[in-house]
Amino acid sequence: MPHCQPEQLALAALHEPLPADDAAHLGSCAECRAEVAGLQRAVGAVAVPEFAEPGPPVAPPASVWAGIAAATGVQAAPGAHAHAAPAAEAPSAPVGATAPVDAGGQVLPLRRSRRPVLLIAAAAVTGAVVGAGAVALVQGDESLEPLTTVALEPLDGEPASGRAEVVVRPDGSRALEVDLDAPAVEDAYYEVWLIEPGIVEMVPLGVLRPGTQTLELPTGLDLAAYPIVDVSVEPLDGDPAHSGVSVARGQLES
Amino acid sequence: MTGLLDRAARLGSVGTVNSEPVPAPSGAAEPDDAEVGRRFAAGDEQALALAYERWAGQLHGMAVRAFGPGPDAEDVTQQTFISAWTGRARYRPEQGPLPAWLVGVCRHKIADAWARRDRMRREAEAAVSEAQATPAGGTTPPVDSVVTDRMLVLEELERLGQPQRGIIELAFFADLTHAQISERTGIPLGTVKSHIRRTLERLRTRLEVDGAALPA
């Protein structure tokens, strides 16, 4: 019986099934098998799951762009186009370049563009009215009893900790009461965020001082979708995005 | 005060979305992916920012899949963009879309990281065997030949023209059969097969010439 066609042996090297007669020949011919093995060396080297086509996206932390901007000297910043709204004066400095990413604290993956965050927030808002998570949370509607309380644990030994409570007022509006035990920071401030479990989408709740304060929760926000309460340190750089430096976190249970 | 202004701006944005749940169509001024690719190749800095905005998530997803979340993955993503930007002369827009090319660069960076780990492992093992003075053989542990092969193959893939490169990448990385590749690309079955054969031969030659000798 003749040897297999070279093309067939190449396909065999790629682990494609061969027609029956080729397969039978390959089983009995050491020469053809050696040919397949020779071609297979390259296949085996790169046919690894890590090299497969990209799967689900993961937003890199702000420090990644800061490093790129520093290394390339590029002045443009991602997200500038997403900020066509009047309030957003596009920053000329690279976004996140001044974030104190080396000052310790947990660097978390962040989406650079604000636009997707807002779109997801919109989806959460429209869906939350009838969302199971929202219904479960708003059951205790009549009282100011906390619906859920979460301890804010320090990240990476940061000297920040505390407690956050979701409360519902008689009119049905909700707020987050935060008790933060942390030192005052210079040229920076603390900010509270609600973040989804994938740590990509997030809702900013506002500026926080050490001590106790109450922050409004956006009407209709599905807390089950954004269960992570995150306290970040934000530099006074005018960049509204999360700095990537978190000092304390807890997870709401619903 | 800046912080309070930030906050106002943010709450304003959320409010806007709240009252207008239908996402507005992106502005006409927004360049499409092909345009971003052409501007990237031409050295337009804004195109680097746009490329990052559009594809950093995908690339970082790859890096995280390989190394888990953290500094190793972040380094891969960062190096991918730095290297793509400084080596943008190698990107030819007419040869394929920019995101596909960036994915190729990202594979290189992942392979680089593996090679560094392999080197560190060998150095550590060499130190241990030296300390123990094993009688069996105190030589430096061998380079992991797969690590070297991987770099060589990725390098050689970069040198391939189209459609050869696209075809073999679909076979390697999208796990498509030659029939599926033919269907996907519209290239005749016989042509796909002969490109695959010739590319695998070319890769084999490269490994034979530059790769580590395999144990007989």
Ligand SMILES: [Zn+2]
């Ligand atoms: Zn044979």
